[in-house]
Amino acid sequence: MTRLSSNWLAVYAIIYMIFLYAPVVLLPLFAFNDATIIALPLSGFTTAWFEQLWGNQTLRTAAINSLIVAISSAVIATLLGAFAARAAARYSFPGKTGIIGLIMLPLVLPEIIVAVALLVALSQLGLSLALWTVVVGHVLICTPFAVAILSSAFRGLDRELEEASFDLGESRWGTFRRVTFPLVLPGVISSLLICFTISLDEFIIAFFLTGTDVTLPVYIWSQLRFPARLPSVMALGTILLVLSILFLVLGEWMRRRAARRQGQDAAAGGAMTGVA
Amino acid sequence: MSTRAEAAQGLRLVSPTFLYVLVMLAAPLAMVAAFSFWTQDYLIIDRTPTLDNYRAALGEPIYRTLLLRSVAISLTVTVVTVLLAFPVAYFVAFRVKRQQALWLFLITVPFWTSYLLRVFLWKVILGYNGVLNATLMGMGFTDAPLTFLLYNANAVVITLAHAWAPFAILPIFVALARIDRSLLEAAEDLGDGPFRRFTRITLPLAMPGVVAATLIVLIPTMGDYITPRLVGGTEGLMIANMIQIQFGQANNAPLGAALAVTAMVVIGTISAGIFLIGKRLGGRLT
Amino acid sequence: MNETNGSAPMIELEKTVKRFGTFTALHGIDATVQEGEFFSLLGPSGCGKTTLLRLIAGFENPTSGSIRIAGHDMRGIPANKRPTNMVFQSYAIFPHLNVAQNVGYGLKRRHLSRREMAREVGEALEMVDMAGYERRAAHELSGGQRQRVALARALVMRPKVVLLDEPLSALDKKLREQMQRELRDLQRSIGITFVLVTHDQEEALIMSDRIAVMFEGRIAQMATPEELYRRPASRRVASFIGVMNFLPARATGETQTGLVVQIESLGEVVLPSHTIPAGLRVDDIREVGIRPEMLTVIFDDAPGPRHSFEGQVSGNSYYGDMTYYDVVLPGSERTVTISMRNTANRAVVRPGNPVRVGWSAESILLFRQED
Ligand SMILES: Nc1ncnc2c1ncn2[C@@H]1O[C@H](COP(=O)(O)OP(=O)(O)O)[C@@H](O)[C@H]1O
Ligand SMILES: [Mg+2]
Numbered sequence: 001m002t003r004l005s006s007n008w009l010a011v012y013a014i015i016y017m018i019f020l021y022a023p024v025v026l027l028p029l030f031a032f033n034d035a036t037i038i039a040l041p042l043s044g045f046t047t048a049w050f051e052q053l054w055g056n057q058t059l060r061t062a063a064i065n066s067l068i069v070a071i072s073s074a075v076i077a078t079l080l081g082a083f084a085a086r087a088a089a090r091y092s093f094p095g096k097t098g099i100i101g102l103i104m105l106p107l108v109l110p111e112i113i114v115a116v117a118l119l120v121a122l123s124q125l126g127l128s129l130a131l132w133t134v135v136v137g138h139v140l141i142c143t144p145f146a147v148a149i150l151s152s153a154f155r156g157l158d159r160e161l162e163e164a165s166f167d168l169g170e171s172r173w174g175t176f177r178r179v180t181f182p183l184v185l186p187g188v189i190s191s192l193l194i195c196f197t198i199s200l201d202e203f204i205i206a207f208f209l210t211g212t213d214v215t216l217p218v219y220i221w222s223q224l225r226f227p228a229r230l231p232s233v234m235a236l237g238t239i240l241l242v243l244s245i246l247f248l249v250l251g252e253w254m255r256r257r258a259a260r261r262q263g264q265d266a267a268a269g270g271a272m273t274g275v276a
Numbered sequence: 277m278s279t280r281a282e283a284a285q286g287l288r289l290v291s292p293t294f295l296y297v298l299v300m301l302a303a304p305l306a307m308v309a310a311f312s313f314w315t316q317d318y319l320i321i322d323r324t325p326t327l328d329n330y331r332a333a334l335g336e337p338i339y340r341t342l343l344l345r346s347v348a349i350s351l352t353v354t355v356v357t358v359l360l361a362f363p364v365a366y367f368v369a370f371r372v373k374r375q376q377a378l379w380l381f382l383i384t385v386p387f388w389t390s391y392l393l394r395v396f397l398w399k400v401i402l403g404y405n406g407v408l409n410a411t412l413m414g415m416g417f418t419d420a421p422l423t424f425l426l427y428n429a430n431a432v433v434i435t436l437a438h439a440w441a442p443f444a445i446l447p448i449f450v451a452l453a454r455i456d457r458s459l460l461e462a463a464e465d466l467g468d469g470p471f472r473r474f475t476r477i478t479l480p481l482a483m484p485g486v487v488a489a490t491l492i493v494l495i496p497t498m499g500d501y502i503t504p505r506l507v508g509g510t511e512g513l514m515i516a517n518m519i520q521i522q523f524g525q526a527n528n529a530p531l532g533a534a535l536a537v538t539a540m541v542v543i544g545t546i547s548a549g550i551f552l553i554g555k556r557l558g559g560r561l562t
Numbered sequence: 563m564n565e566t567n568g569s570a571p572m573i574e575l576e577k578t579v580k581r582f583g584t585f586t587a588l589h590g591i592d593a594t595v596q597e598g599e600f601f602s603l604l605g606p607s608g609c610g611k612t613t614l615l616r617l618i619a620g621f622e623n624p625t626s627g628s629i630r631i632a633g634h635d636m637r638g639i640p641a642n643k644r645p646t647n648m649v650f651q652s653y654a655i656f657p658h659l660n661v662a663q664n665v666g667y668g669l670k671r672r673h674l675s676r677r678e679m680a681r682e683v684g685e686a687l688e689m690v691d692m693a694g695y696e697r698r699a700a701h702e703l704s705g706g707q708r709q710r711v712a713l714a715r716a717l718v719m720r721p722k723v724v725l726l727d728e729p730l731s732a733l734d735k736k737l738r739e740q741m742q743r744e745l746r747d748l749q750r751s752i753g754i755t756f757v758l759v760t761h762d763q764e765e766a767l768i769m770s771d772r773i774a775v776m777f778e779g780r781i782a783q784m785a786t787p788e789e790l791y792r793r794p795a796s797r798r799v800a801s802f803i804g805v806m807n808f809l810p811a812r813a814t815g816e817t818q819t820g821l822v823v824q825i826e827s828l829g830e831v832v833l834p835s836h837t838i839p840a841g842l843r844v845d846d847i848r849e850v851g852i853r854p855e856m857l858t859v860i861f862d863d864a865p866g867p868r869h870s871f872e873g874q875v876s877g878n879s880y881y882g883d884m885t886y887y888d889v890v891l892p893g894s895e896r897t898v899t900i901s902m903r904n905t906a907n908r909a910v911v912r913p914g915n916p917v918r919v920g921w922s923a924e925s926i927l928l929f930r931q932e933d
Contacts, residue, residue, distance in 0.1 A: 013368070016364050023397035080296055081293070094287075140300055163641070165667065166642050217391075234393075237389070248381075
């Protein structure tokens with residue numbers, strides 16, 4: 001629109017960003033704040049809350065559980081996502097819209113519904129809750145993200161490239177190894193990182209489906225009730241935030257590298273844009 | 277490769293993922309639906325089909341209130357989120373020239389903070405002794421802390437609008453970014469001013485993105501239960517909290533299932549309505 | 563014209579049919595490409611050229627009919643085992659590999675030593691005038707360079723046949739014309755059979771030894787460029803290749819020297835026997851064709867060709883070296899197109915002016931086939 005409204009738009013966007021970042025900025029502030037109460041004004045700098053985390057055995061177990069769940073979920077979801085994305089990008093088959101729709105459904109399904117459904121199914125089958133049941137749920141909610149990321153990787157893979165390899169005497173497996181895989185590898189890594197991050201942070205499904213082995217978010221939830229524990233929860237949250245951002249930057253960098261390799265416009269939106 | 281062979285190959289490829297979703301999602305969802313027609317007494321499930329659970333879900337005031345409140349809060353959250361998000365998406369799509377990717381990245385970063393902690397931090401911000409009140413009082417805007425901020429539906433709306441921001445901005449951004457700039461120039465060339473051009477070209481073409489954003493926010497919001505638990509107080513509790521209670525402490529899974537199915541049907545119907553209206557408004561939806 | 567006469571057939575297509583579901587893309591193609599020939603498939607977009615090329619390459623299997631390459635039946639032999647190599651329309655340069663790795667891609671399976679490999683790649687790049695570009699990344703290449711690398715990548719395999727799917731269509735006009743010459747000269751010097759797909763009639767005429775003109779999954783005519791231009795088999799081929807004037811006509815009798823034909827506006831003329839296509843049914847003649855350059859404007863009173871008519875110029879298009887005139891025929895609303903070379907002391911005739919147009923019986927074309 002006009003210059004004037006353009007400036008207003010910029011001002012609005014910046015205010016909106018402040019709104020978005022308000023809680024994120026507070027997290028490290030309270031994590032390093034030398035007070036047991038989570039409130040302003042800040043009283044001083046300390047790393048005590050981080051040190052406290054170190055000696056916490058329950059936390060360590062929860063972190064290891066979370067790692068197991070997140071790595072398993074990321075690997076399985078990326079594998080399943082790769083199959084679906086390849087099929088969606090390359091082939092047309094009967095019922096395609098319905099099948100892909102069902103696979104993408106968890107993207108809009110409330111997590112509590114996924115959690116409740118799995119809970120009912122597991123209890124009906126007489127299976128007890130454990131870490132693997134959390135993995136089952138996390139794979140469901142991660143797969144749509146994997147499909148979205150890998151679809152764009154496979155779509156950018158020109159069909160003629162594989163044909164050219166075949167034409168030059170390479171076998172199907174050789175073509176996959178020498179052309180297809182190297183070209184989608186950055187997409188695969190990006191999918192692994194994003195799925196890992198989603199699983200690491202997921203609470204509702206983990207809360208419903210975990211047995212006695214708790215994951216990090218479930219541990220955090222249990223700590224929120226104890227005011228004395230809050231500062232170290234803030235410290236833990238800060239660490240998780242930094243790790244998440246690290247993984248995301250890495251994932252985004254990979255995605256762009258993939259796009260550049262395939263000669264696409266690398267700036268055309270982030271990984272999340274592909275999902276939307 | 278013939279078309280038949282292609283179809284077979286495609287089905288073969290998609291089958292592992294499809295099977296997984298069928299077994300782990302479709303079947304359990306069907307089971308929930310079946311459950312909702314059964315009854316439970318402590319640990320014993322009675323499989324005689326009955327509509328009692330639905331009668332309770334729709335008839336008993338507590339469930340009805342929670343259901344209606346959930347719909348109202350979800351719709352409010354969605355409208356607020358999408359309205360707040362649209363100008364940002366517009367700004368990034370049309371005004372930001374070189375740093376688009378950076379803006380999009382910055383918009384998604386807060387989403388990756390632990391969801392629990394984000395909600396908890398809103399409690400810290402909005403509370404009686406919270407950051408917002410401290411700031412407002414420190415700057416002399418108010419003398420006493422504002423009390424309407426926390427433990428009510430307002431807090432739920434604010435927190436959820438924050439939680440779902442990237443999911444609202446991104447689809448709208450994608451739709452706006454796809455608009456061919458020459459269409460806008462054509463509209464201007466044919467005599468439209470900025471406002472008319474916006475309402476006649478930009479908005480209809482952005483409609484698919486707006487509808488996608490609406491649905492992506494609306495449906496999961498209906499099932500949220502952390503936010504109401506942490507910042508909603510008693511008057512901010514939603515249906516998901518009750519579902520959780522039924523599956524947990526109350527030990528009445530069939531009623532929980534009926535509540536879940538009812539909530540999904542209601543939200544599904546509303547979503548379908550929004551989709552159709554959007555289709556009418558936007559002309560085409562992808 | 564055709565230097566390959568007498569050599570062995572390289573590709574033999576027999577009643578080759580291709581269906582996609584219910585849609586028939588190729589209706590029984592019969593054709594033979596000779597060894598060392600530069601053969602073109604020419605036709606409008608969607609006529610099945612790419613499909614035919616992909617059948618030869620082995621990316622698709624024929625629904626029925628057979629394909630033989632170098633005397634061997636190709637049934638059941640996949641693309642990676644065929645003695646053909648393809649230059650793709652998109653060039654399909656592997657984006658993650660550099661030029662040398664791209665060109666050497668297919669050699670990897672031949673277990674050459676590093677030295678041999680480098681030599682082969684170097685020679686292939688030399689052939690396409692890209693020596694020294696070995697380490698260039700794929701995305702640093704221009705359109706013309708990508709095309710050269712794609713060609714080198716195919717040639718390095720020493721295939722019996724190189725298949726090219728519209729390899730020049732992505733290039734701009736100047737570069738395209740240069741590449742047409744280079745590609746033809748290269749093919750002549752190495753003697754490998756080339757099959758080129760193109761929708762550009764000029765390109766096909768310039769480059770090919772023989773051309774198959776295709777419409778809707780059928781070959782309409784297969785001939786040398788000169789024959790195709792001078793003796794198009796049907797009205798459709800005639801109008802696809804160059805510009806052609808069509809005039810209603812019918813046969814009225816026969817003499818010892820030829821066929822008497824009554825042509826609208828031009829009158830009765832005896833067409834010499836040698837210009838009449840074999841197998842033509844005299845009663846079926848409905849129209850004749852004449853190329854614009856076979857109609858000449860007679861500028862002075864010098865004695866012109868045997869036949870002439872008075873017409874009026876209704877429009878002209880100036881091309882620099884040539885001018886095309888639309889001339890209204892006497893006693894008719896019909897116009898014909900005439901092309902004239904522009905010479906130093908000849909002015910362009912303005913619309914509205916009368917002209918005298920000369921023509922000869924030899925240049926009148928009869929069409930063998932109905933469309
Ligand atoms: N894989 C396929 N499935 C269905 N139809 C196809 C397929 N490939 C080509 N066709 C159809 O066959 C016809 C010929 O296509 P093509 O050989 O690509 O034409 P050309 O290369 O001459 O432009 C077109 O109508 C096209 O739509
Ligand atoms: Mg083609």
